[in-house]
Amino acid sequence: SLLLSPRLGANQPPPTPAWRPARPPPPIQRPTAGGQNPPASEGGVDFLRVVGSPEEELQQVARQAIAAAQAFPGQTVAILVTTNELGGKALSYLQEMGAERVIDLLRGSPSQRRVLLQLKGIIDWFAQPTAPTRLAAAVDCLADWAGIPRAELGPMLTWIRASLPERLLFPNFGEAPALPDGPPWQNLGRLLRTLAGWLRAGRSPWPEVLNVIVQSLYRKPEELFVGRYVIDQLEQVLGSLPEIDWQEIAQEFQVILDHRLNNLPSEIFAFDPEPGSITVTTLHRAKGLEWDQVFIPQVSAYEFPTQYGERTLGLKFLDEVDMQAEALAQLRQLSPKGGWELQADSATKQAFLDLAAERLRLLYVGITRSKRRLTLSVSSQSRFGTEQSSSLVFRVLSRSFRAG
Known part of the structure; x- marks a missing residue:
């Protein structure tokens, strides 16, 4: 015109x-x-x-x-x-x-990137759940969601890297891990229990597991949109078979991050x-x-x-x-x-x-x-x-x- x-x-x-x-x-x-x-x-x-x-x-x-x-x-x-x-x-x-x-x-709005990085941290940890560094990375991605102040996060991540993930997530006889005192550490305990619940659900078909995670983490329509978009993209490539390995899912998720995010609209986020x-x-x-x-x-x-x-x-x-x-x-x-x-x-x-x-x-x-x-x-x-x-x-x- x-x-x-x-x-x-x-x-x-x-x-x-x-x-x-x-x-x-x-x-x-x-x-x-x-x-x-x-x-x-x-x-x-x-x-x-x-x-x-x-x-x-x-x-x-x-x-x-x-x-x-x-x-x-x-x-x-x-x-x-x-x-x-x-x-x-x-x-x-x-x-x-x-x-x-x-x-x-x-590559998207800050809110979009936050959702994507959180899901990436969780999927990478699912691919190697016994690796302390992967568990620490997942906690790092979800710290804000769990109400853990960034100023308090450093000592927590050091403590996780020096511990056995199975001991933190699944203590013997229902005994909770020995966490230091203080509200931030209590929030970490609740986050670890949430991660353990997601890991237990990992025996279900992987799209169902990711749907549970997305529904647990997000409430805003735009955040749920991004989570659903990622799952749809993964299903298009990998299918929904339960035998798909989480390492394959992590690799394909990285491909999505690198090459297939142009269809995510910026206007669905209240970018100011x-x-x-x-x-x-x-x-x-x-x-x-x-x-x-x-x-x-x-x-x-x-x-x-x-x-x-x-x-x-x-x-x-x-x-x-x-x-x-x-x-x-x-x-x-x-x-x-x-x-x-x-x-x-x-x-x-x-x-x-x-x-x-x-x-x-x-x-x-x-x-x-x-x-x-x-x-x-x-x-x-x-x-x-x-x-x-x-x-x-x-x-x-x-x-x-x-x-x-």
Whole structure:
């Protein structure tokens, strides 16, 4: 919808017809929570062109984000990127530059990570229940849930590592383990009894065991959602057979942590960034969230294309044909025709349209995450070391705001 600006020059190629909306878009101006737009000194849209590589652009964005957080300590700042890889670089630059409060939202919200790490600690312990270090790690993950103060946790973990897990969890003749006095140690005793109960249930099919654990640990719908998501992902790969070894489950859980968390929505968690902090996340995960100041780097023609030539999907030695898209299209049609001649409605062109439309939707999401100030940036060089141009969206918006 951003491509319909009346200030688009006549010498510019027309945008792809598939993206034309039915009516002109409203102006980009939204009232803040108090019902008033921010002062002109605090609000606006900036366009940053960096002569250099994407890394140099990202470094400059990181510096500006730190300056914004320092200049407006009562506001929130975010850097929204296209990929986790780019976000990881932004986090590294912020750390190198001494940013004080940085929130990593690339792999989920802090609440999501807490749930996942707790379940990981329990599953890893189930895989080796006689290992004192595994039991200590499980207690460490669940200390907050059990009401054990972090200041008191160190001596407890040392005591667990020096003990036999079976003696702590299943004392002879029902005798409780000899715990030191004090409320924190009493909480540890209750946690050990809970862990022992879960371990006894380990003879049941593993999905039932994990369901019991999730129901015991969590009450909030969003926490139960994450627990159920993990169990579903594990069942898709391992099935629900009771003979599945807990070591296999632990290994597959690690794969989920590393590669299959992109479908977890950030908006199901009540994420509330702290004033003065800088959040780094992807445009996809930013949906449903808001910050006072937002930076979106790499608004290039390659990352946000509007014309087919700006980002061809095929391979050059195959005449830039998207083999996967074309093969799937031909299989669907069961067509006996050979050759890869591109037509106006070819699968390769359609694959580009789908990608470009999705990227523009993501950019729209990112633009509308800002409550006060938005900064769009682009570098003169691509990540391939060649010269690149800014996206048509970047150019249209830049001219529109300059003219306004």
